[in-house]
Amino acid sequence: MDSARTVLDDADISRAIRRIVHEIVETAKGTESLVLLGIPTRGAYLARRIADAITGIDGVEVPCGTLDITLYRDDLRLRAVRPLEPTSIPPDGIDGRIVVLVDDVLYSGRTVRAALDALNDIGRPAAVRLAVLVDRGHRELPIRPDYVGKNLPTAVKENVAVKLREVDDLDAVELSEVGA
């Protein structure tokens, strides 16, 4: 879209991830009980980056997996059927762990609600935290993030697109008008 405006570039994104990593390690008071679960597609790459960054700081391999929430969505019947994304829970599971859910954009909160339901069927974590690269507001459920890369005030008619090298050839967060 022509009117897309870059609100975070790759340096901003690296900084944001670094900050999230430090906050995670700080609030968890260490890394041994952490499990990172990224919500596909881009949340999964962010979780991987966060895990790698923790390894860079601590030298510790934090268990990192993916959690597809498609089967738990509340809007399945509003759209054409969606293909499932991979779910891979680290071999030691999530029981008694501090699970950090990682997603790219926090908006209505419905994805996170679905993710909490999904977690409930998989095990019983000691705590669940939420890390997002961008919080664009407009929550429809009582959900708030624990770690935010960037608070980005938006209008409902705007679209926030997170691009990551792993799939998009560059790192950027872009804001555009819907239908522009």
Add this chain to the structure above:
Amino acid sequence: MRHLLSAGEIDRDQAVLILDTAAELGAVTDRSIKKLPTLRGRTVVNLFYEDSTRTRISFEAAAKRLSADVLNFSAKGSSVSKGESLKDTALTLQAMGADAVVLRHGSSGAAHRLAHAGWIDASVINAGDGTHEHPTQALLDAFTIRRHLAPEGGDLAGLSVAIVGDILHSRVARSNVHLLTTLGARVTLVAPPTLIPVGVESWPCAVSYELDPVLDSVDAIMMLRVQSERMQAAYFPSALEYSRLYGLDAARLSRLPEHAIVLHPGPMNRGMEISADVADSSRAVMVEQVANGVNVRMAVLYLLLAGDGKDAG
């Protein structure tokens, strides 16, 4: 997809999507809570005009794991056995708010008719119609073959599969020929000429009247049940002769490539098309086929019922 009536209607990408979806859903089967909320509030009717406990239970388990409500409507002891027509039964199910009907019927094309005659809005899943098709059986066979022989996923390109037995009357064979070739496999049908339909030359597969020459080149071999009434109808002279010529025994098993697997849609006639030691060998994957059947049927139910009912893309 709105209905699943025939493996012949599924293209490669759809087939791979179903198998991939089944693989993801299969992971759920390994957890302690095997239930997903995905189809909560939706109603799946198992409408079985023929007895097939294993297929019905498989669909029932699949629907229940996705939290759908399941109604079982079997011919015995129901209005169907009192002569109610398929149409009137369909109208009844429509009135009950069925979202999907899983139909097993003795008449070829019954599922197609139920889907397209305008009697009902529900999605129709063909769970076996006469001697036509049994697409979910073919999907679970393809899934099982992929797991063993193409574990990296994708299609079955380059694999060679033999289907042995009563091709003429087999809906499993028809569905498998379509699906396996769509997925890139080479299929060879093996049967006496009396059990191969006139017109088979239009099918995308090879035909062999002899089993022995194909053994050393197959990656998977699927043995079909031979019903004893075929013998009475003079399709072959005797059970003994059939089993000698077309039965899979230990000697023949030893001639298969080492990686080759043995499939059977069940129920087996031990001693007829398959010997007991082959059925119980480590190469036989029948138990896995049953487990995979649930995953594949979950995938089909998910893909038919979870969206808005309009075709994607």
Add this chain to the structure above:
Amino acid sequence: MSIVLRGLRPYGEQPADLVLEEGRIADVCAPGRGVGDEVIECDGLIGLPGFVDLHTHLREPGREDAETIDTGSHAAALGGFTCVHAMANSSPVADTAGVVEQVWRLGQRCGLVDVRPVGAVTVGLGGVQLAEIGAMAHSAAAVRVFSDDGECVHDPLLMRRALEYVKIFDGVIAQHAQDPRLTEGAQMNEGALSSRLGLAGWPAVAEEAIIARDVLLAEHVGSRLHVCHVSTAGSVEVLRWAKARGVPVTAEVTPHHLLLTEELIAGYDPVYKVNPPLRSQEDVEALRHAVADGTIDAIATDHAPHPREDKDCEWAAAAMGMLGLQTAFGVVVETLVATGLLTLRQVAERMSQAPARIGRVANQGGDLVPGAPANITVVDTISRTDVRARDLVSKSGNSPYVGMALPGRVWHVAYEGRITVRDGVVA
């Protein structure tokens, strides 16, 4: 009461006035010169002798929910027919003088077409014991055509006896050629499509083998044989061979076998379920050419009404048969006239004169000349109309043509000098 068909073109040739009086064509004169009590302006429309159907199922007695002699007569008249042969597979079967006389009288009472009952060859169509053929022939219905249609007279000895027996009164055996063992449970033409659809095959050989046997029997005993609803290219070959040898055999083909092919069955809609089944395009081509060269003598509808519940079901449970009377002429125009295979004089031969001869029907299949019976169908071959369910007057609706546009239209019909159809409506 005299009627003038003004400006009619007999066989599509020069216009003339035909004056009908006392059931006969009283005069054929220059246009505008005919005088009568009533004048019907035909204005260049085509005149043909009234069509004669050798093969109609009127379902009465027994299945009046599907068709009655009255509703079937209406459909026949609107299709341009002035005579139909009512097949014997009613309930009770038309295997006694009593039943055939009842059918004949009900036809007379309706009065729209000449309803000629066909007598069963064997008792109850059972294929075991000859029916009272002589009694039916000598009844008021004067039956000349005998058929177990729906069932094949399979026993060769019984077939031979039947062929011989009807020589007493110059009758004919109309054989439904279908080997029963080769067609057990058969659902459609056997071939690539049946193998894919998983429907039990009805092989061409099951028809051809019976025809081959029967023409040899007919030759041996010197009897007339008529072959019903020929459906395969191979059957045409056998008939051609038999006729070249001088065997007294005649044959009919249905409109649907001239137009429709098995490909229509792919959607499992039982409206296309018929016996013998729809065949391949090659068979259709062979049948059309066989009609053109006279190997096949007659068009016969095999009009087979079935109530809705017998078609609104799965394929295997559905009844076999389709409506044909009201659409026969349109299909003939589409497949044989528009394609240049038949002239209008040949249409008259195949739809009227030959079937009347085969059935030995007096007063039908005449020429359009003074003194001939006034059984006349007035048509055009140009207008193309959609076949609509609501226009079918049959009690059943199982027409495979609904939704199709067919050429040719029946405007007026005179039966025994009376107008039975005027402007496409039963008068």
